[in-house]
Amino acid sequence: MFEPFGRLWKQAPFRSTYDAVIVGGGLHGLATAYYLAKNHGVRRVAVLEKNHIGYGSAGRNTAIVRANQRTQENIPLYDEGLKMWPQLMDELDFNLMFFNCGNLNLAHSEAAMGALRLQVASAQYLGVRSELLDRKQCKELIPHLNISEDITYPVFGGMYHPPGGTVRHDALVWALAKGASALGVHIHQQTEVTGIAVHRGRVTAVETSRGTIHTLRVLNAAGPWSVLVSAMVDIRLPIHVLPIQAMVTEPLKPFLHHVISSGAYHCYANQSLKGEVVTGAHMDPWISYGTHVTAHYIKHQAEALTELLPCLRGVKFMRIWGGLADMTPDMAPIIDGNDPIEGYYMDCGWGYFGFKSAAVTGKYVAEYMATGRCPKILQPFRLKRYEENRLLGETASPPQYGPWN
Amino acid sequence: MSFTITCPICGKRDLYEFRFGGEERGARPDYENLTPQNWCDYVHLRTNRPGPQREWWFHRDGCGRWFTVWRDPMTNRETASSEATR
Numbered sequence: 001m002f003e004p005f006g007r008l009w010k011q012a013p014f015r016s017t018y019d020a021v022i023v024g025g026g027l028h029g030l031a032t033a034y035y036l037a038k039n040h041g042v043r044r045v046a047v048l049e050k051n052h053i054g055y056g057s058a059g060r061n062t063a064i065v066r067a068n069q070r071t072q073e074n075i076p077l078y079d080e081g082l083k084m085w086p087q088l089m090d091e092l093d094f095n096l097m098f099f100n101c102g103n104l105n106l107a108h109s110e111a112a113m114g115a116l117r118l119q120v121a122s123a124q125y126l127g128v129r130s131e132l133l134d135r136k137q138c139k140e141l142i143p144h145l146n147i148s149e150d151i152t153y154p155v156f157g158g159m160y161h162p163p164g165g166t167v168r169h170d171a172l173v174w175a176l177a178k179g180a181s182a183l184g185v186h187i188h189q190q191t192e193v194t195g196i197a198v199h200r201g202r203v204t205a206v207e208t209s210r211g212t213i214h215t216l217r218v219l220n221a222a223g224p225w226s227v228l229v230s231a232m233v234d235i236r237l238p239i240h241v242l243p244i245q246a247m248v249t250e251p252l253k254p255f256l257h258h259v260i261s262s263g264a265y266h267c268y269a270n271q272s273l274k275g276e277v278v279t280g281a282h283m284d285p286w287i288s289y290g291t292h293v294t295a296h297y298i299k300h301q302a303e304a305l306t307e308l309l310p311c312l313r314g315v316k317f318m319r320i321w322g323g324l325a326d327m328t329p330d331m332a333p334i335i336d337g338n339d340p341i342e343g344y345y346m347d348c349g350w351g352y353f354g355f356k357s358a359a360v361t362g363k364y365v366a367e368y369m370a371t372g373r374c375p376k377i378l379q380p381f382r383l384k385r386y387e388e389n390r391l392l393g394e395t396a397s398p399p400q401y402g403p404w405n
Numbered sequence: 406m407s408f409t410i411t412c413p414i415c416g417k418r419d420l421y422e423f424r425f426g427g428e429e430r431g432a433r434p435d436y437e438n439l440t441p442q443n444w445c446d447y448v449h450l451r452t453n454r455p456g457p458q459r460e461w462w463f464h465r466d467g468c469g470r471w472f473t474v475w476r477d478p479m480t481n482r483e484t485a486s487s488e489a490t491r
Binding site for chain 2 (some may be wrong): 056227231238292
């Protein structure tokens with residue numbers, strides 16, 4: 001019944017030529033490699049990872065999935081991504097622990113309620129389940145929620161999004177690596193990209209710490225490091241690399257059955273299947289490549305959590321960790337290719353949203369790389385939008401949710 | 406671990422007292438030669454240098470001064486003392 005654990009993915013020989021090279025062994029890179037091999041028959045694909053796969057944001061996010069974005073360009077992508085989880089579990093034959101618990105976003109003022117009303121209207125128009133709740137309905141959903149008037153930001157109401165939930169993030173890394181490797185994709189860990197060779201406006205090779213790889217297609221899926229990969233081909237990006245922290249409490253009996261979040265408190269929380277309360281959201285508002293953690297933030301999170309969920313008073317935090325987020329001014333990603341360098345593709349600038357979108361984006365970026373034509377669903381995310389002043393308006397109120405706050 | 410920034414007026418203070426104003430990106434392009442490209446370059450595009458860079462800070466919870474410091478985003482440490490700007 002129980003077999004000894006085998007390796008999920010194979011050690012592959014380092015070849016000097018590949019049909020496509022993916023920079024970054026995170027979820028977007030692995031998903032793209034998997035779909036290149038599976039849907040498009042491009043099997044000579046290398047995924048290059050400086051550290052080990054899942055080392056960066058793939059293993060540091062708080063594993064929440066949802067599709068209650070704000071704009072008509074973003075919602076369809078996240079909606080399709082959300083519907084893929086049950087199907088992916090079958091397809092990859094791996095338990096991704098998709099827990100469809102629903103997300104509750106709290107509003108603490110009439111104005112915030114107005115912003116949520118717009119978000120709910122957009123969701124419903126595009127066929128995504130999302131509804132407005134008043135304060136009492138929020139309390140019915142989360143009996144431990146504090147809806148009294150004597151806290152810093154009393155709860156006014158909320159937006160409930162039933163299709164959302166959580167997915168085990170490491171399982172997704174392992175499952176995609178396993179699936180891609182089985183289809184012939186080479187995953188090279190401890191392999192750092194040091195340069196990208198361009199000849200007459202097209203990509204010809206990738207220089208790595210283990211030698212040169214000749215290829216005509218490169219995808220920059222390096223997450224926060226994508227700005228540095230991009231600098232290798234002299235493309236500057238509208239990205240700020242900001243550090244973000246998250247933490248978990250000691251395990252508790254099940255009491256919180258939904259993902260709960262609050263913009264005013266800069267806090268979100270959900271109870272993992274192990275019973276730990278996973279909480280995060282605060283982002284240090286300065287550029288950093290260090291994954292530090294700070295006492296300031298532990299205090300902030302403890303204050304926010306115990307005001308919203310007073311039953312957590314006295315509960316201890318067990319672990320805290322930091323990661324990096326590649327934030328764009330409009331909180332939407334940059335997905336582009338063949339412009340201005342033929343064969344150079346990018347899938348970056350995901351900020352907070354890289355986890356929930358990884359599988360679906362990988363599917364479409366693979367199509368983009370295989371055919372050279374941008375799928376319709378990805379067209380709004382091209383880099384030129386900043387020059388054309390067509391930002392996507394994913395932030396409800398830029399002064400409050402911009403990169404500096 | 407705590408991070409600090411040196412304000413030209415208040416001296417070395419906890420970094421959380423300050424507001425980050427972004428990397429130094431030169432002068433605002435003048436209206437004479439303004440194109441969508443160089444405007445986008447100035448407003449949106451960033452270098453995110455992985456080493457010491459000159460950047461702007463504002464002492465929000467202190468004296469209210471804007472100034473520049475040299476700081477390394479790899480280590481989150483100041484690399485040289487801050488300088489006052491006019």
